[in-house]
Amino acid sequence: MGATNSVPEQIADELSKAVREYGLAFVMVASYFGSGSVFIASQAGVMHGYTLLWAVVGAVLLGIMAQDMSARLGIHGEPLMVFVRRKLGRVPATGIAVFLSIGCIAWCLGLVAAVGAGVSFLTGGTIAWQPVAIVTTVLAIGVGLLDYQRIEQLMVVMMVSLMVLYLVVAGPSNPDLGAVALGFVPTSDALGALTIAAGLLGTTALWPNFFLESILVEEKGWADESDVSNARRDLTIGFTVGGITTVAILIVAAAILRPMGYTELESFITPGEALVEVLGTWAMVLFVAGVTVAAFNSIIPIMWTPAYIVPQAMDIDVDQGTRAFKLVFVAVTATGFASPLVSHLLDLQVVDMVILFPTYNGIFGLPLAALLLYWAVNDRETMGQHRNTTALNVVNAFLVLLAFILAVFAAQDFLEVLFGGGF
Template identity: 70%
Template structure:
């Protein structure tokens, strides 16, 4: 009796043939913004916001599930928006939302540049590296979908392992950690950061992408929904665990050392050197670089899909229109150094504030559209939302609106006042 042995590459290929789409979604949200918002949350508020990480991952999962059902049983979210609101208004919404994607990219290429600059000992400034990163992201984003998906799967599992290794020797007190998974009175003083965690986890571009990309996996009928849900559960578990361990590491290591905020891009890595050694810093910064670069591609796929769809064009990845839009809009990333200088924002300011911008301005719009779409009888027929799913989706919309209303003033003060 013979036993078949598979190489890791074969195992990855087999996994990605069945699953994998969720890892594109999770790679989209888990960028340098997630790393630094989680670190900042741990430094500023200890374990207080662990509940927000879990809640955001759960809401993200539910939203993606609805987006998957929309794509399987109806149309993509932006096609629905165009059909209901007409081309001019749908196009306006698509362009407005795409501004958030570009803002994300400006922060992400800066994060990659700063990380590589640090690992090079400052021999090269982050600004030229950010420009080169922009061109690299364009090149990778234009590759075949299956290739990009395999990269995302491998990188997300690797990032989870990296940050678990860093967090394990942090000395976090288990009972103190446990209290952070329950909202308390301290939560009221951390709403802006909670908005950032929600905005970087329940990522609005994914509401559109999932409904578009389900067909690339061959998920086209009700019988395929269980595969989509299993895929989402695996992906969001990996992303959620990774975010949690980063927050715990920051709260356990940096907060006791007297840090009250992230003073620079490399603060978490520098602090970890003192406690854990150089290896922790290299892993931390290397993980930030990989996470930031991963995020650029799916985030910038979104405008390349939704702007043509809003205008009434059918577009597929690899089409000339898609490629031109993706390259042109991603290319705006070369202006990241100018934006940093003009707004007087550090790299860490950009990677925290630009996802926060999306959580405040774009998430309520996208979440409202998704709630409308999955309840549209004409579109969904018998597959409309149940009352339970409506309650959860309504919670996402209400939470997004409330957090936006409560945190918009803080955000404006931070963005106009030179950051944190």
């Protein structure tokens, strides 16, 4: 008889099997759960208390809905940008791809700055964030060129670790449970928080994922109707982890920072400084370490997006092993080198960058991408009998409508903050 595996080996085998089967959503969640999510959730808690907890839940649900559309498009039809090129032609599709890629570059600038600021703090300020941002850009390029399976496994481990870290910090914060419960119900108070709500939506229902999911379902071997249920379970698991983590961060900010008199995040380490006073140094270290890891996690899948969609718009077939993909990925990710310069020219602190640049994408990138995705899953030629049902259209149309409404109401405030030296 052959030797049986030990219990730890059996557990490891089961975990490995689960990662292989349900890891794609963690790549999607890791891409949205960067430093922007951490600080937008913190800013929401500081400025508006528990008022926007409903927006976190709504953003998670809308993110799942959007990713479900994208997964079904990839399984039954074709990648989203391939659809756009086929319908509009190469020149308009390339214009759209380049416009959307500007948003990815903005994200990259903020994310490498966040990693730099996190490492600078954790080293006691002996290294400024600017040179660390340069090194981070180099590392992101190297990691992003690894094969997909390695990246997926890394994202699963990192996202579960982040959830645990933030729950550990949230536990001792002693929030008002009644106020927390009320925060899950939209009220008139939310009308004064639309810019932050747009940021929460833009960093959760992440438009690059609309393109990536439709491409990467092939990596999971999902190719027919029977695989749709697997994709939906995958999305539910991944987005639940991301949603719980976001709620924990918002609650910490509302329970600790707001009562201490904070009305905004004055610097990158403001949340950590307040945590030290109440919970001790350990909370500060966990918070900043979590922000740093989350920021680096996000760089890779976000910057994969231009590397896929720009060549696809130009009718170039790409995967992660092709020369065109690698060239575009390296080129757009290398814009991270300019992060210190952008911070200086716009007079923005790191915390401003990590909040504003995801918000930019929520206002300008999300409505366009959501509209394209909605068009694709309703196209008879592309989806055939698998196009959206009436019920799905009602639900999915809400994502498109909400994206446009928030964009219209939040755009002016966003521009004032961006060119006014930050929050």
